[in-house]
Amino acid sequence: MTRIALLRHFPTDWNGERRLQGRVDRPLTEAARQALRGLALPPPWDRVAIVASPLSRAVDTAHLLAPHIRPRLDARLVELSWGEWEGLTVEEVPKEPESGAPAVHRLGWRGRPPGGESAAEGWERVRPALARLAEGPDALVVCHKALMRVILGQACGWTGPDGGTVEIKRGRLYPLTLLPDGTPTAPALPVRLIPRAAGTGDAA
Numbered sequence: 001m002t003r004i005a006l007l008r009h010f011p012t013d014w015n016g017e018r019r020l021q022g023r024v025d026r027p028l029t030e031a032a033r034q035a036l037r038g039l040a041l042p043p044p045w046d047r048v049a050i051v052a053s054p055l056s057r058a059v060d061t062a063h064l065l066a067p068h069i070r071p072r073l074d075a076r077l078v079e080l081s082w083g084e085w086e087g088l089t090v091e092e093v094p095k096e097p098e099s100g101a102p103a104v105h106r107l108g109w110r111g112r113p114p115g116g117e118s119a120a121e122g123w124e125r126v127r128p129a130l131a132r133l134a135e136g137p138d139a140l141v142v143c144h145k146a147l148m149r150v151i152l153g154q155a156c157g158w159t160g161p162d163g164g165t166v167e168i169k170r171g172r173l174y175p176l177t178l179l180p181d182g183t184p185t186a187p188a189l190p191v192r193l194i195p196r197a198a199g200t201g202d203a204a
Helices: 030-037 056-065 119-134 143-156
Strands: 004-008 049-052 140-143 173-179
Touching: 004 119, 004 143, 030 056, 049 056, 056 140, 119 143, 119 173, 143 173
Parallel strands: 004 140, 049 140
Antiparallel strands: 004 173
8 A cells, every 4th residue: 555645735825824825826935945954854854755745845845855856736726725715814714703713713614614625525536646646656745734634534534524633744754555546545644854965955
């Protein structure tokens, strides 16, 4: 069976402002680029293929972290669409009347932002991409927080209405196994990126 590791892209200005990005293509900050130049993939993930979302924040994360590996881009790995909420800060998103909490935190598996995409719909989109990966060698997948929660949620059995508890931290790989049909299973403990050895990597 194929093993993959999921990695969230490094920060953009909108991440710092707590804005929902979704399909909006914001670039990495210069601080994020500098941080990536000082990091590397730990073995054995430093020798696998890389597949990335085509949004520039994911592509540039992959390139800066592993300049010796050319990523394959797959449009099915783009972030969930937040629809009318894209560009809003978490605080600006409409609140749930009962709890006063931002609605973005209470969408669950089938809740959908206005004009956006639910976690269930995101799963149906990314599922064929995982099935393709399951046919090949181990790979690193550089993508986005909400989509990672969908994939890891499937691996952990989260498909309920109340949402999941999968925590995504930056600078960590989230390994799991793909069954032959692409179903994610057997999630392992996250693995930290490691410092890059002096004199290696892209000096640009």
